[in-house]
Amino acid sequence: MRFLLFLLFIILKISFATAQNITVYDNESHEPIEGAMLYNALKTNTAITNEHGIVDISLFTNAETIYISHVSHILKKTTKAALIASGNRVYLLDNENQLNEVVLSVSKFEQQTKDITQKVIRLDAEDVELKNPQTTADFLSQSGQVYVQKSQLGGGSPMIRGFSTNRLLITVDGVRMNTAIFRSGNLQNVINIDPFTIDQTEVILGPGSVVYGSDAVGGVMNFYTKKPSFSFEEGTSFSGMGLTRYATANNEKTGHLDLNFGLKKWAFLSSISYSDFDDLRMGGHGPDDYLRPEYVKISDGVDTVVENEDPNVQNPTGFNLLNLTQKVRFMPNSIWDLNLGLHYSTTSDYSRYDRLTRKRGDELRSAEWYYGPQTWFLGNLQVDKKGNGDIYDNAKLTAAYQYFEESRNDRDFNNPILYSTEEQVNAYSLGLDFTKKLSENRLFYGLEYVYNKVNSLGNQTNINTGEQAATASRYPDNSSWQSLAAYLSGQFNLAEKLTLQTGLRYNHILINAAFDDTFYDFPFEDANVNFGNLTGSAGLNWQTSDILDLKLNLGTAFRAPNIDDIGKIFDSEAGSVVVPNPNLKAEYAYNAEIGAALKVGESLRLDLTTYYTHLENALVRRDFNLEGVTVIDYQGEPSNVQAIQNAARAEVYGIEAGLEYLFSKNVKFTSHINITEGSQEEDDGSNAPLRHAAPLFGNTHLIYRLNKWKFDASAEYNGEIAYEDLAPSQIANDYLYALDADGNPYSPKWYTLNLYSEYQVAQNWKATAALENITDQRYRPYSSGISAPGRNLILALKYSF
Structure with a gap:
């Protein structure tokens, strides 16, 4: 306060x-x-x-x-x-000669949208200002085109076109955020990106491996943060923005301040954001299966199950989040542009809520299950240079260092032993990208090197005596993951309104890990992986007329196994433990998509995209044995042995549709809907539903602007996934779901009604107020372990200068 x-x-x-x-x-x-x-x-x-x-x-x-x-x-x-x-x-008023909107993500250089052959959605700072998302995961969810799963309040794992986690790539200002320990289970790293610092977000729907390499199978989420502004006048300029926000569903208290100091050739931008969240209250109308009637209270080392005074309050879920950003920009002349970006983010401890609701028989299984502070630092130096046109027109050097730290801590009910694992990743990357114009065509080419060093420790503590002892780490300590790559792509104007975009990328992956046999007798000592991957893509954009635009895109993508796949030890589900497997290779995706955009007059725009992706050598968790041993002791419990293996095929297909209608320059109607279907081959050769194929989802908005006012009335909606359509892994996690009439887990359909408003109080003052989930629905997005907020009033006041 x-x-x-x-x-x-x-x-x-x-x-x-x-x-x-x-x-x-x-x-x-x-x-x-x-x-x-x-x-x-x-x-x-x-x-x-x-x-x-x-x-x-x-x-x-x-x-x-x-x-x-x-x-x-x-x-x-x-x-x-x-x-x-x-x-x-x-x-x-707009000039009719205004330049076409540009996209950065497809080639790392600006391209006009009319030349892009893939579907790319754009979100900008205006979306953050009106909707006031608590985290960047919420920001993506509000797009209506990216599905987000949550296992706890301090989380958010995006799903795109049936893929999730380490089959999606995240970049910040062109630097890949994915590390060698990004897992196939749900990830929450995206919450470390401060939504207040985002200038624009571009999400590539579908493969992006030609430009971005490993992990870009289902899509690429590119976050571009704000740049410092120079002084356009003599002397210096000073500007900034401050904001305070409060939300009722979890008693959110947020403050943000950014300051910009500009000179002729130098500019500096400093930013700080802090949010404090209490336990989250769910809605009052919905399945009783989601209620929290009891929880574990710990007093002087004694675990006691107590009654929850308000079963709609999800105890414990609260946490806090701090973000710091410092940007420096230097332009000595029109040829050179140097940008330094420093980002730091950390959380408090936060409970993994879904694990705290699991039961063993009729009793709660865990007394504690929480993540330690999730810390991220990015130092990014980017140098842009204009060339003379002989070899390149523009060049971009990106050198970055990242530090990641996370930990997991869990203790069973009435068990004095707290098990902890701590992971640290030092990630280095160097990229050099070029673009060259050839008459009406353009070439894009570049080189990239990525190096990850993984450190992992395991520890157990007796909470009564304080005694500590080493235990198995989650990953092999001092392991490394490297990627070397070169790519070449081109944009070719085949005719006045017909564009071809095509490219190739070669990646070489090196993995080195040594396994500690102190706690487990593995039949191998190390993993030395060395292999290459070739991917390619080709797409057409045909502007058949002033009203119809057609896109066709064919492409491949890959995900190389990482340290998480090869060397992880963890409890995947009750009674099972995942062990290392050094004999892995990359999984490959083959994708095809067709899109059409129809513009009728100046008022109506329709777009429709259909796609199909086939995944070969899919890295999946399957039963395993260690020289014939199929059950081992893990943290005092006999556990079935499993491992990540190249043991499946998968396919996913779907339709994405959007509509935009301008009733007038002040009133706009938009709607998006996404339908995804997918299946995965099982051990017995049969097919089962794909885990990360989201249910039908979308949103509809009616937006009204008048002078100083802006209103956005919206509906968010989500279809049902019946018991027989759940993936086997989700059926095993029945505690996440509601129960149908037969007592089987399923994911019910749901909707919310929301109203957002914005008012320019004075020249520099802007107030926003929102009422989300007006009808107070109790619901959980598919695969989530925590229920979404109930009726939520959001109030924010912003001052710009």
């Missing part, structure tokens, strides 16, 4: 110094316009808007004519007096 009061004081103090600022907006999107120039007739007075569209007009007199120009907007003439009279806000 003291932090929030201090932040409010800073905001109020700064507001007194900005009385003569105005904000320039786009008339259609109502987004602020950066780089708009204001000048008088003789151009003796000039000023340029900052990244928030704000500019100081104190140097102009009240009577003189002010011209406002921008490369993609129509010139506007006005006066200072008129600007002040209009509430310090001015709107520019």
Whole structure:
């Protein structure tokens, strides 16, 4: 609370110094316009808007004519007096010659959307501002095109086109976040990315291995964070934003502050965000199977099951999250652009809620099951250089270092032994990317090197005596994973409205791990893996007319086994333990998709995409033996031996549809729906439902803008997965689900109704208020171990300067 009061004081103090600022907006999107120039007739007075569209007009007199120009907007003439009279806000009309929207993710360089052959969805800072997602996982979920699973409040594991976890790739400013211990089980690393620092997000739906390498099987999530802004005037510029937010469902208290300091050639951006979440309250109307009637209370080392005063409160789920960002940008001239980004994120301890609801017989199985602080640091130096056109037109060097730390801690009910494992990953990467224009065509090519060093320790502690002893680590300590790659892709204009995008990538993978036989007698001492992978893609974008755009894309992708696949030891489910298996190779995906976009007049846009992916040599968990031994003791419990193996095939197919209709420039209707089906080959040769094939899901929005107001009335919806359509692994985890009339687990259908609003209180002040899950539904997204928030009131106040 003291932090929030201090932040409010800073905001109020700064507001007194900005009385003569105005904000320039786009008339259609109502987004602020950066780089708009204001000048008088003789151009003796000039000023340029900052990244928030704000500019100081104190140097102009009240009577003189002010011209406002921008490369993609129509010139506007006005006066200072008129600007002040209009509430310090001015709107520019789009110029019909405005450049096409560009996408960065498909080639790492800007490409116009009309040339892209894959489906890419875009989310930007405006989505964060209106919806106020608590984490970046929630931000993705709100898109209606990325499904998100949660096992605890401090989590969020995206699913895209039937794939999840280590079959999806996450990048931040072009640096891969996936490490050698990204697992096939649910991941929550995406919550370490601060949504307040995101400038735009581009999600490639479908394979992306040609440009991004291993793991980009189902899709690629690219997060581009805000860059520092230079001063466009003589001297220095200073701008920033502060925000406070509160939400009722988990008593969220969030504060954010970012400050930008700009010079002619140097610019600096500093950011801090802090969130504190209490236990999450679920909705009041839905399956009673999700209620939390009891929980374990620990007092002086004694475990006691106590009654939950409010079974709708999921105890324990609360945690806190801290994000720090420092960006530095240097442009000595028009040729060089250097960017340094430093990101730090850490959490408190947080409970894995789903494990705390499991039972052994009629009794709760675990007294404690929590993750230690999840810490992430990224240091990223990016150098962009314009060439003379002989070998390249633009070059980009990306050198990055990342540090990851996580731990798991669990203790059975009335058992004094707390088992802990701690993992640390030091990840280094170096990439060099080029683009070269050849007449009307473009080439993209590059090299990449990635090195991961994994350290892992195991420990057990007697909570009564404090005695400690070593135990088996989760991964082989001091193991390493390396990737060396080269790629070449091209964009070829076959005709005026027909574009071909094609490419190849070769990856070489090196894995080294030594297994400790202190606690388990493995029939192998180490793993030395050395293999190569070749992937390719080809796609067409055909603008058949002004109203119809067709896309066809064929591609392959791969996921190389990592340290988690080869060397992990963990309890996969009650009564089973996963052990190392050094004899693994990469899994391959073969994908085909067809998309169509139909534009009817200026008001209606429809898009439809259908896809099919076949996965060979799928890395899956199967029963295993250690020289004939099929049951071993794990943490005092006889456990069935399993291991990750290349033991299956899988296929996934689906349809994605979207609609956008403009009733007027102020009223817009949008809707998205996703249907995914998938199956996986089982041990006996039969097919079973694919675990990460999400149920039917989507959303619908009615958006209204008027002057200082913006409203978004929305519905989120989710189909049912019946018992017979659940994957075998999910049937085994029946504690995650509601029970049908026959007592079998299933995932019920659900919907929520939501209302978001935004009001420009004053020139620099903006208030947002939202009411989510208005009808207070009690529901769980598919495969989740924690119920979603019930009725949730969100209030936020933002100040920009």
